[in-house]
Amino acid sequence: MSTLDSPERGAATLAGPSPRILVIAAPYYRDVVDGMRHGAERVLADVAATSEAVEVAGAYELPAALAMALASPRRWDGFLLLGCVVRGETDHYTFICDAICHGVMDLSTKHAAAIGFGLLTVDTLAQAEARSRDDRMNKGAEAAHAVLGQIALARGWGLAG
Numbered sequence: 001m002s003t004l005d006s007p008e009r010g011a012a013t014l015a016g017p018s019p020r021i022l023v024i025a026a027p028y029y030r031d032v033v034d035g036m037r038h039g040a041e042r043v044l045a046d047v048a049a050t051s052e053a054v055e056v057a058g059a060y061e062l063p064a065a066l067a068m069a070l071a072s073p074r075r076w077d078g079f080l081l082l083g084c085v086v087r088g089e090t091d092h093y094t095f096i097c098d099a100i101c102h103g104v105m106d107l108s109t110k111h112a113a114a115i116g117f118g119l120l121t122v123d124t125l126a127q128a129e130a131r132s133r134d135d136r137m138n139k140g141a142e143a144a145h146a147v148l149g150q151i152a153l154a155r156g157w158g159l160a161g
Helices: 027-044 059-071 091-113 125-131 139-156
Strands: 019-023 048-057 078-086 115-122
Touching: 019 027, 019 059, 027 048, 027 078, 027 091, 027 115, 027 125, 027 139, 048 078, 059 078, 059 091, 059 115, 078 091, 091 115, 091 139, 115 125
Parallel strands: 019 048, 019 078, 078 115
Antiparallel strands: none
């Protein structure tokens, strides 16, 4: 789904207790990731979520940080991953994006974890900036809606409190 095709969303809703969310951010492109984070925070505020944020060096570290969080004795209802990879002149972009996506998906399915995946994979920084603005196109907000939907699904199936 492209940004332009994304549905207009109202305020987020979630039955049950306020969720606990771990935000794992890779602020290599600080302004972009901070913009996505602000979009996500607005959505999480709709359901009175409590969040804790950690930062990792770059997007490549997102799956490892998620694995550590899942192995931790601490518990969260969901995880919000935020980062950005901009295409360069080499194949590095393809390898990095592929590794991140597969790593996160493998962990998500192995642990039945509720994840909002806010990784921008773009050709230009301008594209990333357009997806991190304070408007309805904000991909951090979209990822926050996704994690809340996954939490609702897990709660509905008795997998989470």
